[in-house]
Amino acid sequence: MRKLKLQVQISVDGFICGPNGEMDWLTWNWGDDIKKFVTALTDSVDTIFLGRKLAEGFIPHWQNVVSDPSNSEHEFGYEMIDRPKFVFSNTLNKSLWDNTTVVNDDLASEVKKIKAQPGKDIIVYGGANFVSSLIKEGLIDEYYLFVNPAVIGKGKSIFAELNAKQNLTLIEAKAFDCGINLLRYKVTPS
16 A cells, blocks of 8 residues: 655644744755755655645646746656646635646545555645644654754644544654754554
């Protein structure tokens, strides 16, 4: 069965954005070491999961990147655009984007069905409510938490809706030159 990997940037105090969606605390001066790591992580998957709210910014952003050959992320942009994407939504009925399927059915059963299909692993980027639902349902297999060197005090946590403990095993910890630290965990059965 394919693994569902969560890649997310968080603050030291565990928030993925401020209370009003602020992301001005994120570290963007990425060096070659973190870029190489993220590229390898991206290469390990062939499918992307997104919530509708994130998809509305994520997909057009990468479409703009690939349309600009002078953009430093031009080649990587194709990685984001070419991979099949599933957008989970309660309000969107059809896809607004190429290479994207909208899913309106039961979250847990649809994710399990897609994970059972042949292929490489799957990555999920967010947003907060969607990721919280995946965590609550126990659907994440590995966490890639990119901890930014910032404490923001208040914000949105992807773990706030969790009703029961999930056991995790640390499988990698890595410091990057830009100050971000990776904590990679796998979910361990109770």
